[in-house]
Amino acid sequence: xxxxxLENQHLQFCPDLPAPEPAPDEALIRIVRxxxxxxxxxxVKGYYPYRGVPGHEFVGIVEKxxxxxxxxxIVGEINAACGHCRFCETHQPTHCENRTVLxxxxxxxxFADYTTLPVANLHxxxxxxSTDTAVFTEPVAAALEIQQQVHITPSHRVLVxxxxxxxxxxxxxxxxxxxxxxxxxRHPEKLAILKTQNIVTTPADxxxxxxxxxxxxxxxxxxxxxxARRALRARGTLVLKSTYAGELNINASALVVDEITVIGSRxxxxxxxxxxxxxxxxxxxxxxxxxxxxxxxxxxxxxxRTRGTLKILFEN
Numbered sequence: 001x002x003x004x005x006l007e008n009q010h011l012q013f014c015p016d017l018p019a020p021e022p023a024p025d026e027a028l029i030r031i032v033r034x035x036x037x038x039x040x041x042x043x044v045k046g047y048y049p050y051r052g053v054p055g056h057e058f059v060g061i062v063e064k065x066x067x068x069x070x071x072x073x074i075v076g077e078i079n080a081a082c083g084h085c086r087f088c089e090t091h092q093p094t095h096c097e098n099r100t101v102l103x104x105x106x107x108x109x110x111f112a113d114y115t116t117l118p119v120a121n122l123h124x125x126x127x128x129x130s131t132d133t134a135v136f137t138e139p140v141a142a143a144l145e146i147q148q149q150v151h152i153t154p155s156h157r158v159l160v161x162x163x164x165x166x167x168x169x170x171x172x173x174x175x176x177x178x179x180x181x182x183x184x185x186r187h188p189e190k191l192a193i194l195k196t197q198n199i200v201t202t203p204a205d206x207x208x209x210x211x212x213x214x215x216x217x218x219x220x221x222x223x224x225x226x227x228a229r230r231a232l233r234a235r236g237t238l239v240l241k242s243t244y245a246g247e248l249n250i251n252a253s254a255l256v257v258d259e260i261t262v263i264g265s266r267x268x269x270x271x272x273x274x275x276x277x278x279x280x281x282x283x284x285x286x287x288x289x290x291x292x293x294x295x296x297x298x299x300x301x302x303x304x305r306t307r308g309t310l311k312i313l314f315e316n
Contacts, residue, residue, distance in 0.1 A: 021116075026119060027066070029062055030061045031314075056102040059125060077121040079100075080102070102117065143170040157182075185201070190310065209230045222249065233258075
């Protein structure tokens with residue numbers, strides 16, 4: 001099969017990768033759409049020593065597995081859990097101590113003709129949701145995870161720092177809470193997407209300090225972290241949504257003195273994400289800025305890492 005291979009921080013297109021064979025509890029999935037996200041770009045930089053096919057945002061068709069799944073258009077949760085560790089037994093499979101992670105940890109991902117996942121990870125895509133929209137299920141779920149971790153009400157003043165792919169999704173999902181929301185970024189053309197949703201935006205260098213209850217950092221760089229931290233009132237909450245390839249230096253004393261709560265946030269609820277997408281409550285397709293075949297994989301990654309680029313898709 002065709003696919004993109006990552007090894008020693010080097011990407012290459014491979015026309016003859018071995019096709020995966022699903023385990024008894026897994027499905028063989030033909031990939032029809034896949035999206036490049038910042039985690040994929042950070043893997044290339046060395047965020048984690050991954051060797052294999054990257055990619056974890058996808059829509060596919062089940063070609064082998066239980067009969068009730070055959071031919072279905074699906075998305076899939078990326079953490080394949082063991083089912084018997086302490087996290088699995090307490091219904092926290094995304095933190096399974098023995099998990100593999102699609103395209104990230106010990107499991108070949110979606111930038112190929114085929115991949116495999118446990119059947120338990122699969123979610124059917126509603127007929128009313130287009131394939132282009134459904135490919136955003138994983139990052140929308142990640143954005144919604146914030147609301148699983150922090151109770152947000154209309155009385156909260158909330159800041160989202162970053163107008164990249166994830167920042168735009170986080171801002172739109174947080175707007176659903178009715179909170180007093182401000183989205184900060186450095187690209188007016190991207191912030192314009194949020195303005196169509198009646199979300200207040202501001203240039204990143206004009207964010208007010210010490211006046212937000214919650215700040216969500218979506219830039220993945222130290223400057224964004226500093227903006228988010230300085231924006232918080234005492235006893236505010238700082239949510240980190242980005243992965244960093246390098247180290248992040250922080251002023252720990254400032255966190256202690258202001259009693260700031262810091263929360264890491266990643267994978268989220270797929271059912272909720274699909275429901276939000278099906279109800280057209282947020283806009284995702286305006287984020288698509290390029291489409292490539294697998295054979296054009298290196299060009300696709302070069303486009304995706306170009307400053308200011310939003311979502312780049314692979315189409316099979």
